[in-house]
Amino acid sequence: MLQVENLNKRFGSMQAVKDESFTIQDGEILGLIGQNGAGKTTTFRMILGLLAPDSGTVLWNGQPFSRKVQDTVGFLPEERGLYLKMSVEEQVCYFAELRGQKPAVTKAKLPEWMAQFDVKGKPTDKIKDLSKGNQQKVQLIATLIHDPKLVVLDEPFSGLDPVNASLLEAGIERLKAQGATIIFSSHDMGNVEKISDRLLMLRQGETVLNGATNAIRESFGDTRIFLQSPLSQTELLAIEGVTAVKENHGRFELTLADASVGQTVFAAATKNGYIKEFSQQPPTLDEIFRLKAGVSHE
Template sequence: MLEVKDLTKTFGAMTAVSHENFTVKPGEIMGLIGQNGAGKTTTFRMILNFLTPDSGEILWDGKPLTHQDYDIIGYLPEERGLYPKMRVEDQIVYFARLRGMKAADVRAQIDPWFERFQVKGKRTDKVKDLSKGNQQKVQLIATLIHMPKLVILDEPFSGLDPVNASLLQDGIQMLRDNGAAIIYSSHDMANVEAISDHLVMLRTGEMVLNGTVDAIRQSFGRTKLFIESPLTEADFKQFDGVQKVVRHGQSFELTLADEAVGHRIFDAATQSGYIPEFSQQPPTLDEIFRMKVGEVHA
């Protein structure tokens, strides 16, 4: 289990991370979100001992990480780094051997990993001859092939199309199912919402959200209402507490000041009986992200 306890890091007068606390258990995925410059990459670099925190501690299974522990970590940096003139197979073998694997064992596993990520290219190709997306897949394979117990992925979905993003999601979930503790950053809230067991949001270095995706969403109340009924846009705007009305074909999306407003709308909409749609939900993670970021500028 990874434990980050009261972690703080400053650069001169700037505080990059302030009193950060979270845990990531084996078989768990944690999403780390926030604007550019919020402290996500700084957090990763402190976990990896690239940066020394000013205060706080980082523990793996209750103890400080040692040099040997780093062999069980898989790290994908935001700044991708492959050797363009090296063959794909040699590239993967090189990184895996740095993590203690034997070359023969690595070569035996390359084809299954190619199939898992649907790499378009041959293991004998030079990295520079692959497309950018396939180069990214090769780096992912080099990060994951030694089946790390702790996986740190900095913006892994960046630049991937929806099909390849789905393949990466499957790969991350496979590692989770094999007991890895996984922490990753992303600006794609749909991906975060889809695969994260819990999340932490940083804003200018401070934690502003920490919990399961469902608990965080529910804490904002069921203030989104999707409805199809005889009521018109003008009718909805007459309700006290309806902040916004957006039409989608025959349906409406309402933003409510308080979820209790939904009860009154439901009673009015169903006076004549059945209505085709009434779904009251908490805001999406993307909407919550925008709310929390917007508080800085309010």
């Protein structure tokens, strides 16, 4: 279990992180979100002991971080770095040995991890001969192959296409099933919403959202409706409490002033009987992020 309690960090006049607190249980995934400069990387560096906080504590299973604990950590920094003249096997074994895993163990595990991430290459291939995408996968493997108990991933989905992003999600879920504590940052709210049990959002160093992902979404109310109905966009906008209507190939997305308006919309849409779709939901995580960050949808 990772406990972060009242972390503060200032760089000159800038408060990078202010009174930040959260807890991640074993087998739980926390998504850390926020705009560039919100304090995400600073948070990671303080958790890992790479940067000393001005005040506050970071505890792992109730104790301060020690060298022994560091060996059970898997860290993927935002700034990627591999030794291009090494082979895949040499590179992964080197990083795993720094965490205390013997090369023979790493070599035995490597083919399975390469298959899971669909690396196009062999363990004996030089890093420089791999594509950029496959190099990124190798660094992910080097981060995870020693089965860390605490996994810290700074923008792990950056540059990955949807297929490879799904492979990474599967790798993260695999570690979660083994009981690992996982924290990652991402600007892709789809990834965050899909795999995060908990969510923490920072804005200029301050915590603006903190809690279970589903609970945060539901706290904003079921103010979105997805609808396929004979009603026109004009007729839907005329319903009191409907604040916006978007149409895409005959499918409508409605924004409501209040979740209770959904009953009125449903009654109007079904007045002549069966309709193909009616789904009332809370805002997406992307919409909530834009709202809390003060970013326009336009």
